[in-house]
Amino acid sequence: VRIRLELSYDGTHYHGWQRQAPGQPTIQSELEGALAKLLNEPIRVVGSGRTDAGVHAVRQTAHFTTTRDPSRYNMLRALGGLLPKDIVVRQAYQAPDDFHSLFSAECKTYRYLIQTTRLPPTFRRHYVYWMDRRPSLNALNAICSTLLGTHDFKSFQTGGSEVESTTRTIKALRFVRREASLIEFRITGTGFLKQMVRNIVGTCLYLERNNLGPAEMQEILQARDRRAAKDTAPPQGLYLWRVFYPENLDKKCRKI
Amino acid sequence: VRIRLELSYDGTHYHGWQRQAPGQPTIQSELEGALAKLLNEPIRVVGSGRTDAGVHAVRQTAHFTTTRDPSRYNMLRALGGLLPKDIVVRQAYQAPDDFHSLFSAECKTYRYLIQTTRLPPTFRRHYVYWMDRRPSLNALNAICSTLLGTHDFKSFQTGGSEVESTTRTIKALRFVRREASLIEFRITGTGFLKQMVRNIVGTCLYLERNNLGPAEMQEILQARDRRAAKDTAPPQGLYLWRVFYPENLDKKCRKI
Numbered sequence: 001v002r003i004r005l006e007l008s009y010d011g012t013h014y015h016g017w018q019r020q021a022p023g024q025p026t027i028q029s030e031l032e033g034a035l036a037k038l039l040n041e042p043i044r045v046v047g048s049g050r051t052d053a054g055v056h057a058v059r060q061t062a063h064f065t066t067t068r069d070p071s072r073y074n075m076l077r078a079l080g081g082l083l084p085k086d087i088v089v090r091q092a093y094q095a096p097d098d099f100h101s102l103f104s105a106e107c108k109t110y111r112y113l114i115q116t117t118r119l120p121p122t123f124r125r126h127y128v129y130w131m132d133r134r135p136s137l138n139a140l141n142a143i144c145s146t147l148l149g150t151h152d153f154k155s156f157q158t159g160g161s162e163v164e165s166t167t168r169t170i171k172a173l174r175f176v177r178r179e180a181s182l183i184e185f186r187i188t189g190t191g192f193l194k195q196m197v198r199n200i201v202g203t204c205l206y207l208e209r210n211n212l213g214p215a216e217m218q219e220i221l222q223a224r225d226r227r228a229a230k231d232t233a234p235p236q237g238l239y240l241w242r243v244f245y246p247e248n249l250d251k252k253c254r255k256i
Numbered sequence: 257v258r259i260r261l262e263l264s265y266d267g268t269h270y271h272g273w274q275r276q277a278p279g280q281p282t283i284q285s286e287l288e289g290a291l292a293k294l295l296n297e298p299i300r301v302v303g304s305g306r307t308d309a310g311v312h313a314v315r316q317t318a319h320f321t322t323t324r325d326p327s328r329y330n331m332l333r334a335l336g337g338l339l340p341k342d343i344v345v346r347q348a349y350q351a352p353d354d355f356h357s358l359f360s361a362e363c364k365t366y367r368y369l370i371q372t373t374r375l376p377p378t379f380r381r382h383y384v385y386w387m388d389r390r391p392s393l394n395a396l397n398a399i400c401s402t403l404l405g406t407h408d409f410k411s412f413q414t415g416g417s418e419v420e421s422t423t424r425t426i427k428a429l430r431f432v433r434r435e436a437s438l439i440e441f442r443i444t445g446t447g448f449l450k451q452m453v454r455n456i457v458g459t460c461l462y463l464e465r466n467n468l469g470p471a472e473m474q475e476i477l478q479a480r481d482r483r484a485a486k487d488t489a490p491p492q493g494l495y496l497w498r499v500f501y502p503e504n505l506d507k508k509c510r511k512i
Contacts, residue, residue, distance in 0.1 A: 008378040056379070080376065088378045120336065122264040122344045123312070123383060 001070055004095035004253055005045075005062045007031070010086040011235070012126040017051045017060070027051070027087060031062065034082035038075075039068045048101045048108065048243040052195065054235030056127070058111075059090070061243040063101040070094055070256045093253035104249055107171060109241040110197045112185040112233065113178075114205075128182070129237035131205075137183065139208045140175040144185075146217040147173060147200065154224040156200055157193035158232065166193055166224075175204075186241075195232055202231030257326055260351035260509055261301075261318045263287070266342040267491070268382040273307045273316070283307070283343060287318065290338035294331075295324045304357045304364065304499040308451065310491030312383070314367075315346070317499040319357040326350055326512045349509035360505055363427060365497040366453045368441040368489065369434075370461075384438070385493035387461075393439065395464045396431040400441075402473040403429060403456065410480040412456055413449035414488065422449060422480075431460075442497075451488055458487030 007027075015024045019032070028045055035043040047062045075092040083089070098104070115121050115128040116135070124130075147153075147170050154166040173187040185201055207216055207230070220228045271280045275288070284301055291299040303318045331348040339345070354360070371377050371384040372391070403409075403426050410422040429443040441457055463472055463486070476484045 010378050010381075058378075076375070085376065085381050086378065088375055090375055119332070119344055119346055120341065122266050122314075122342065125266075125341050127379060 001068070002063055002065050002095045002097055002099060003070055003075075003256070004093040004099060004101065005031075005064075005089050006091040007057065007060050007062065007087060007089045009057050009060065009088070010126070011051060011054050011056045013086060014053065016053045016055065017047055017049075027057075027060075030083060030087055031089075034079055035064060035066075037082055038073060038078050039066050041067060046101050048105050049192070049240075051238075051240055052198075052235050054126075055238045055240070056236075057240040059242050060240050061101045061105070061245070063095060063099060073256075075256060092256050094256050096249065096252040099245070099249050099253065101243070104245050105191075105243050106246060107188055107190050107244045108192065109186065109188040109244075110192070111239045111241045112187075112197060112201050113237045113239070114183040114185070114201075115181060116183060117181045126236050129201075129234050133209075134181075135183070135205060135208045137175050137177060139213070140183075140185075140204050142214050143204050143207050143212075143217045144173050144175065144200065146214045146221065151221055152224055153193055153196060153221070155220050155226060155229045156196045156203070157226060158195035158199065159226060163193065168192065168196075173200075197238060198233045198235065199226075199229050201233035201237075203229045205233065206230035257324070258319055258321050258351045258353055258355060259326055259331075259512070260349040260355055260357065261287075261320075261345050262347040263313065263316050263318065263343060263345045265313050265316065265344070266382070267307060267309065267311045267313070269342060270309065272309045272311065273303055273305075283313075283316075286339060286343055287345075288320075290335055291320060291322075293338055294329065294334050295322050297323060302357050304361050305448070305496075307494075307496055308454075308491050310382075311494045311496070312492075313496040315498045316496050317357045317361070317501070319351060319355060329512075331512055348512050350512050352505065352508040355501070355505050355509065357499070360501050361447075361499050362502060363444055363446050363500045364448065365442065365444040365500075366448070367495045367497045368443075368453060368457050369493045369495070370439040370441070370457075371437055372439060373437045382492050385457075385490050389465075390437075391439070391461060391464045393431050393433060395469070396439075396441075396460050398470050399460045399463050399468075399473045400429050400431065400456065402470045402477065407477055408480055409449055409452060409477070411476050411482060411485045412452045412459070413482060414451035414455065415482060419449065424448065424452075429456075453494060454489045454491065455482075455485050457489035457493075459485045461489065462486035 017027045019028045045064045079089045113128040115130045150169040170189040178184040273283045275284045301320045335345045369384040371386045406425040426445040434440040
């Protein structure tokens, strides 16, 4: 039986999503450990994609297969007792056999939070990127809009990742003010390269700070070279917000 | 020279405000250590009062005296570099010699946050008390209003504390809805006994849950016995919000 999970996690204390060497806690390994204990069989979980160390998820999607009858378990409540408090499974579905959290994903939304106050945050220090200046939203939006559409995003890919193609489609992106001193960057696309969102945010902030604009962003994009891009924004401001799947697959998922 | 500080802290990783045995980190000991390093002399800090382990402060007030000339230091910036990130000094003042953070305090405001969602919070787990039900605000406000005014609050004092009088004056208190699933309790009074706010919140929630009302709260108050009161709400929802001093003292404090 194939099970689909929707989960949120606080990435602060983890070495990212992806299973690592033993002793390095990751979201995937915690989830697999809890599921194996619950179902009493080895479980391999597939996520919609990786998140880096310190990066959060409001809604990550994952799937696994089990030989057990899922209707025999109160999955959400049982996992709540088995998982650490910073990983929360929010929905569980029995999914069709052709549902694959990675390959079926159509697009993803990320959000990135920037706090702009004179002094650093006390309570949000693991949940926002803090800057002691207030960037211009108009300038940031003019810069980032250059990236809308289908492009080769090689300049925004951090090295060490092997992918066939570095072409992706950005469907929407913009900076909005969420509170007086809190800016939110939202980006939706068909897929994202390694640290692509953090490289885009860091580069937008760098260009805005130096009074550069869309023309320079265009040059960076066309260089297809990581060395052309600028800063990488830190991980703690980044949230995987939602993963989108084809409607016909969603419809075949039944809550358990 | 007497210095007054306003600071915020995330109490999650501390054994409360008050200095303890070595090896037990507290807000006071971290602050004293940072100030001693900055000013190169031993410093004893006096706070407006203690906060328990896990309890937060949005604005705690403290003072200390130093033989150094405070104008020679960029106090906020220097302390920012010396203190851990979960303690942030937000203001520093040169204060009159008769300013005393504990004895001069006229009243204090605390806030207590309660999240009411089906599933537990992922990101706010150290910053709210989570309940999977939605209590009635009207019922809670009817219950808590019994406590308004001057009373002997012995029923709401956790043992192990020796104070001369257990009489205090509550100037204002109420439960308000801050977000769809977030309730905030606000209380202002001339002083608070050990765990008094947490005992009041826990007792209000207990009475509401059991369909009891102001009459039962009145009985508990009049019993003057801790055993009469009910639950103690957990520390992570509690924030010391502000400490108030006489206007003439505030006016004599000069920002440094």
